[in-house]
Amino acid sequence: MLKPAGLFKARKLGTESDVQLTQQSFLADSTTETGLASLAASPSTGGATELTKNDKYCVSRLPALPPVLSNDPGVGQAGFLNGYTDNATRCALAVSDSAINVWPYASTDDTPITFEFPLPQGAGSEAMPLAILTRPTPGTTLDPGLCIVHSTTGHVTFYESVQYAPALGMINSSRIETHIGILAAQGEYITLAENVEPAGIAVATSWKRVVLIVLRDYKGAAQLQTLELTKPPLRLFSGWLGGAREELDGEIVLIKVGQVSQHGSMQDIIVQDASGTFKKFQYQLSASGTPYIGRHVLLYKLLSFLEKNIDGLIPGSVLHTHFLDLWPLVADQAASTDVYVSLVAVLSSAYGIEQHRLLLLRLKINDSGVLVLSSHQLPDVGSNQLASRPRLFIPSPEKTAFVSIGNAVILSDLSVVSSRHSTSNFQYYEPKWEDVVHFKSAVQIIGFGYEDQTAAANNPALVFISAEHGVVRIERFIETSTEVTSEDTDPSDPVALLKSHILQAIFYGDSSFVEFNVDASRSLDIVNPALTAVVSEVLDSTSPYLPPNFSSTRDSFSLRLKLLKALIDYARANFADHLYVLLPVIVEALEKLEVASNVWHIADGDGADAGHVKHVLKTVIKRNDMVHGSASKDILRSFFSHNVSEILIVLTELVDDLSATPELTTVLLQLLVRTLHDAVYKNEVAYIFGNSEIPPYKLWVFESSLVVKAEEVFTQAFCTKNNSNIQESLLSRPELVQLTDSLFFIVNSAILFMQQTNDDQLHEYVKWYNRRKSDWTDALLTRGLSKEALAIAQKYHDFDSIAYVLEKEREQASPEYIFDKIDFFMNQYGYDFASKLFDYYLSHDQLQRILVDCKPYGSFLEQYFAEKPRKSNKVSWIYYLQAREFKEASNVLISLSAEKDHENQEIQEFNYSLAKLAAIAAKAEGSSTEDSSVLDEIAVEAESNLLVVRIQNKIYQTIASFVGDKQELITLDYFVNDLSNPKLREFGLKAEVGVYFERFAQQKALSKEHLVSLLTSLNPTSQFDHVFADALKVAALITNDAFFHNIASEIWKKLICVTDDWHLISATENNSDDVNKMRLRDTIFFRTVRSVQGSDEIMKVLDDVLEKAREDGMTDGDIWGDKLKQLAEECDIELWINTVRSEAK
Secondary structure, three states: OOOOOHHHOOOOOOHHHHHOOOOOEEEEEOOOOOOHHHHHOOOOOOOOOEEEEEEEEEEOOOOOOOOOHOOOOOOOOOOEEEEEEEOOOOEEEEEEEEEEEEEOOOOOOOOOOEEEEEOOOOOOOHHHHHEEEEEOOOOOOOOOEEEEEEEOOOOEEOOOOOOOOHHHOOOOHHHHHEEEEHHHOOOEEEEEEEEOOOOOEEEEOOOOEEEEEEEEOOOOOOHHHHEEEEEOHHHHHHHHHHOOOOOOOEEEEEEEEEEEEHOOOOEEEEEEEEEOOOEEEEEOOOOOOOOOOOOEEEEEEEHHHHHHHHOOOOOEEEEEEEEEEEEEOOOOHHHHEEEEEEEEEEEEEEHHOOOEEEEEEEEEEOOOOOEEEEEEOOOOOOOOOOOOOOOOOOOOOOOOOEEEOOOOOEHHHHHEEEEEEEOOOOOEEEEEOOOHHHHHHHHOOEEEEEOOOOOOOOOOOOEEEEEOEEEEEEEEEEEEOOOOOOOOOOOOOOHHHHHHHHHHHHHOOOOOEOOOOOOOOOOHHHHHHHHHHHHHHOOOOOOOOOOOOOOHHHHHHHHHHHHHHHHHHHHHHHOOHHHHHHHHHHHHHHHHHHHHHHHHHHHOOOOOHHHHHHHHHHHHHHOOOOOOOOOOOHHHHHHHHHHHHHHHHHHHHHHHHHHHHHHHHHHHHHHHHHHHHHHHHHHHHHHOOOOOOOOOOOOOHHHOOOOHHHHOOOOHHOOOOHHHHHHHHHHHHHHHHHHHHHHHHHHHHHHHHHHHHHHOOOHHHHHEEEEEEHHHHHHHHHHOHHHHHHHHHHHHHOHHHHHHHHHHOOOOOHHHHHHHHHHHHHHHHHHHHHHHHHHHHHHOOOOOHHHHHHHHHHHHHHHHHHOEEEEEEHHHHHHHHHHOOOHHHHHHHHHHOOHHHHOHHHHHHHHHHHHHHHHHHHHHOOOOOOHHHHHHHHHHHHHHHHHHHHHHHHHHHHHHOOOOHHHHHHOOHHHHHHHOOOOHHHHOOOHHHHOHHHHOOOOOOHHHHHHHHHHHOOOOOOHOOOHHHHHHHHOOOOOOHHHHHHHHHHHHHHHHHHOHHHHHHOOOOOOOOHHHHHHHHHHHHHHHHHHHHHOHHHHHHHHHHHHHOOOOOOOOOHHHHHHHHHHHHHHOHHHHHHHHHHHHO
16 A cells, blocks of 8 residues: 555654654654764753652653643644553653654653644544554664554554654555454454563454554564464353343453563563453464564462452451552562562551552463462542542562552552561562652653663653653662661651652642642641741752751852742641641741741841841851861851851840940841841731731740840930930831831730730739830830831830820820820720720820810720729729719719729718718609618718718818818827827827827828827817717727727727816805806716717717725726726716716716
């Protein structure tokens, strides 16, 4: 059959020498003349783009991107069906609905030479041909051949060289074409074609037939012929004869080359179906060179052997097993080529959830039988692992298995690090190392291949073709026998694996190809140490991904800051449930790194100040011995590259040392702005502040005295009086606001943390903060930054400062502006703000603000009065009177009068009088029975206290009149010498009165007991003739009956014994009745009895005193009792007392 010359065309034309029929290869790059052999021997990663990498593997996109894979819609092809790469030739093949394309994928050309084999237009996907690359023809070309098998017609075409296919295609020769007899009319079609050279190409049909297409004769010349390895199952014929057709047990899933011997004249061909039927055929050449299949076929049903060894090791698994792939370990010399690794899917129903689990089985299969050597369950890479058929590749030296599952590739070492279950001939093992590489869902993988290790510089690899991205290589680095894994770094450790993924994510995270996100279900015990290790490596530049040295320290900081920010994004995307622990760790490192970066930027600048900072920095680092090495080492750059974790010590001492030099105040303040604000504050606000899931924690800056020192520097610069000229030039206004804001933020964060942890120092710290923050606010106000001060106070809900700023603004702002602001904050923050505003007004005695300006917020005022009665009672009673809430007013006034802060007698008299009137007014307005009783009690209490207050006031006013109302002349000596009863002075009067006299002189309330003592100590002259009556009235107000009785008894006894002359009164013999009566009526006793005789309880005490006096014997230590007994004997005192009582009625 003559084919048109235009059927085959190269996408990229070579030089003139390329089209000559020589051993020149199209595999040579356009820039070199290197052929396949030398290309295979050279490093395979030349010109490749690294997509990700760690110490175990590297994923790279190869530079060769043929037009057929281009994402340019004007060039690229759509509708890819399949493709693959060939290990032997390092060529790739892609079959689309319009053409077959072949190109050298290992080429370093961006656009490699590509040969296109057009396909008939309009062919459906079921009629697409299968294309297989073949080895170059020995001695004629270095380029691969191509075998095209049409799946529905069975037509086979073979081209020995893709480069010379146009020329070969013009020759009508049966030697390069043949036909496989398939029954397309009955539904048979070709499902699989594999290169099993040197034997040829093996194909499998939907009827489980396997046919070998022999490509060459025994001399190596192209000569196509077919040999049937297997026939269709017999039950298929029953369908042709009218019987019911049954489903096949499983399609042919693999055809592999086994052992090759006798220089290629004998080889094993392995065929296996999905149900586990294993067949090994032997291809041979006869003595005459005729190919044939040996009669001995090794046949086993592998499923029966799995039942005995696997079931039970997978909890809950059932016997729904699907064989996916198999790989003979031909390089395993110790296994005598009888060892195979099989990829098997088992349907597990553990815990009531059905899931396919993938296993790698190591099998020994020979004439003696089948032995399952070991089993390993592969990690789950998705809920639908079998949607695209998983494939197994174990490239030489057969140390690592590559398992492709959809857009994921599992790399699993075949060497065993541990065995969880073992017997004498079986083990369920854990691989020494295992990992998974995921690709984004948008990556369309159209075919796989592999690469054996062919030279010391190459690594075994899995290779796949992706639409629009080209060829990607996943190569596994081979560990030499001298590389011993450290005991501290177990490569199978989930923490180490996760750390590797995190590092790859932040270093290669911009990739649109590799998917770095991981399963979010990982426990915190794994995530936290992995992420912490990554943070540490980035912070101190110990990560292997970072260059060992940067020419620019600024570049080093820039990269590391970028990485930590990428790490934050990654943690948010992958570990949302653990962010409350992880985010503070990363942000702390980010802050330290940015602090160090900003310190370096200042020190590395121009000018004298930068030189000073650099000198002090070096001194601090040397003093703390933070950098070790030779004397010539650049310790500053070394520290900022590898010791950033210790920046707090350096910064603290740097601030301390710089503060000792006033000339460096400006640069010191700028340093604090760049560190505390630009690094700490900004990052806390950006990543932590406002996140309710993250509990308050202790900022790292509090691990030293940095914050205290910074506050001292701020205070010295901006809060010191008479220094305004210097202050104005230290920082710009925005920088001052930033530094103030930072102080508020950092200190408030510490308070929140201390509140959460019940820190013992919380009280003192809050006191320090409350003392200092007004100065910070003043620093802004004095520079006209009232709006900024108000914004800062509002940000931290510092309502004290808001009230302070608003009152300061009254001096310049209109009243309406202040009222509007107060109203805004009242509506915004409610009682929290209102209470602080009321506190401010009360502490500054601005009662009018509360009573007038705050009148619209009555509910807040009443809540405030209820919660802080002692603090607010000096204004609350006025509010209640204005609101005609008389009961509340009377209660407040009573409590107000009882406080020590309101002991002034005149004030107390006013308060009690008003309390009484308020209680009467409340009762008059109508009240319940219960309230009426309470109000009566208030009125009585007020009246009783008024009595005491007025008695003390009357005495004070009388004494004050004697000295011209000069308080300083009212002294204890004056009282004792001029006013006291002379008869008492010999009984320790001065000491007794001295206890309370100073309070009396200051017009402070005395206790009832002390007031009684004062009254009874006075000489009852005409102006004080009422003192004993007053004393008894005061005593009567004592609620304790026993105490009242004792006090009243003492008053009566003193009255009788030290006031009137009973001897004179009782000497009536020589006097007229009028004289005797006058003497009796002029006595202090008469006046007292006449004043108190209406009180039965007071008069009852007098009766008890007289009765006591009638008793025989002396009283025990009762001076006045003894004197009373004496008067009874000498003057018949009881008779005269009763006479006075009768006269007084």
